[in-house]
Amino acid sequence: MWVPASLSWRLPVEGAVLPDNGKFVDEVFRDPSVRHGLRIFPAESIDQLIFEVRNGKLNIRCFATNRWRLAKPEEVIRQLTVLMLSNQYGYPIDRISVEVPVKMGSSYAAKKADIVVYRENAKLHPHIVVEVKKPRRRDGLEQLNSYMNATGVYFGAWINGDDAVFQWRNEPNLFEQLHRLPASHESLDDVKQPMTKGQLRPLLDLRDEVEYLEDTVLANAGVSAFEEIFKLIFTKLYDEFEKAETDPVEFRTTTAPAREQYERLNSLFHRACEEWPDIFAPTENLELTPEALISVASALQTRRLLDADLDVIDAAFEYMINPEQKGDKGQYFTPRSVVKMCVKMLNPKPGERVIDPSCGPGGFLVHSLQWVTDRFLREKFARNLEKRKYDYAGSRLFGIDFDPRLVRVAKAMLLISGDGKTNIFRVNSLDLREWRSRTDGLEGRVKDGTFDIILTNPPFAGSITQPEILGSYDLAYKGDPTNNKRSNRMTRDVLFIERCMRLLRPGGRMAIVLPQGNFNNANADYIREWLFDQARILGVVSLHPNTFKPFTGTKTSVLVLQKRKPGESTDESEPIFMAINELPVKNNSGDYLYRVTDGEFDLDEDGKRIVADDLDEIADAFIAHARAQNLSFWSESD
Incomplete structure (x- = not known):
């Protein structure tokens, strides 16, 4: 596949045919707002394109009409698609038309069909309709389906250059996706051969x-x-x-x-x-x-x-699970960049037990598995890596959530990543009554004081009012059950702090996402005092307000701490790592922001776009701080 290089150049003189298609295509697609791409087209097709400067503007030769058209991104995609239909599928250019009027009832559609392939050179019977101008899948398929119904064709395609969807119209308003279009000599049976x-x-x-x-x-x-x-x-x-x-x-x-x-x-x-x-x-x-x-x-x-790509699957699950219901409960999926930062800061190791008592779709557990695999298992156990991953996930990773749908999602995500499904439990982490007399092994496998690491983003909306639950937590008595009356109402995030501390072993460490008010509100002094008594505060990372958009603009921070060992004294002079997330994961609309260099999206080693935040740099700064403080989980050898 052809990947454009980063180039800087000026338009050639009027009437010059560009000799280097790569430079031209790079110029057309360099604007990061362009949502068309070139991923699905081979380099040899791009080499066949013909460009010319006309009236001071770059033009591209249309293969179907033999005329010049302005070289916009969607036009480049259209000409590459025409070449694909001719070169790959064997349809003669004489059977291909562009900008074809489509009759809808007694009138014509406002927008013409981008490409129509006919059964014969006379162009009487449409065979395939292609939509290329709408870069978003949903918009493109809606447009395509309307044209397929109007023209009566059985085959259609939506193509934006980065992706493609091929369809067969089974009956009006019922469309089936195919893995490719039929070639000029093929039928539906040929296309539906097993993949x-x-x-x-x-x-x-x-x-x-x-x-x-x-x-x-x-x-x-x-x-x-x-x-x-x-x-x-x-x-x-x-x-x-x-x-x-x-x-x-x-x-x-x-x-x-x-x-x-x-x-x-x-x-x-x-x-x-x-x-x-x-x-x-x-x-x-x-x-x-x-x-x-x-x-x-x-x-x-x-x-x-x-x-x-787990981010792709995450986004779909987040959309499918009712946002309004999740919002009422204060549940928001944690962006992967935040998850990766927390995992990197805590540095899980193969022998350590990790739990997320509000696991949602399992992001912290999945990335703990990936961290341990890449950092510790891959090189040492190359010959039986999958078994080692399976053993680690099955014995060291644990998740809890009260939403049955999220429990299923977490199990599926761990299936995709390496199979830790047996340690995901459906239970209310805060209501200890639900932990008794169970048959799923929860009581024997998830015990207080046995976990090395907690990574979690608990619900931070809604309150607990049941006395039976509140009575089990010191923080419901402002940290001192012997001298203070129990509160009649507590926010769930505060109770989760204490629940997590109980699950941690002495010396265990935790990264927890909490509302900013827990760190600076005057009426939350007792929470901070209780925490200082129970744990050493290692760090606080203030997250950008856009982190959980579009669902909420609540200001949040990540609290990193280490549970004190019995008899360990508090020391107010202990340095605390502080950082502010200045480069947001998302924009104001809740869309992810990606890094761009010279008009091109930056890609990681797996070819995925890199989110344009500073959280990885913050994690690196924390690691340097941890080593300087001689924290046991980040020694110089790690």
């Missing part, structure tokens, strides 16, 4: 896909969109987990009758439930109608979920 696991494409934007499905296929399905999409994600994970790279996948649609396809996919779901029995009940079934199931399954069938 191997190795042929699955990377997952780039699951949230947009889910949003589109909710607004179309699932809008009137009468089922929980979260439950049914999650069942299918779960089923597909199992299918990929069981397959070698050269094995054909079973999670796919075919040309068989809809009911037969439903039975096959439902059977695959039951096999997944048997293999991983603690996520769904064995009596559960896929609840979608066969027709709706085919549409939803087809949207996932071409993508690889195992080893996928």
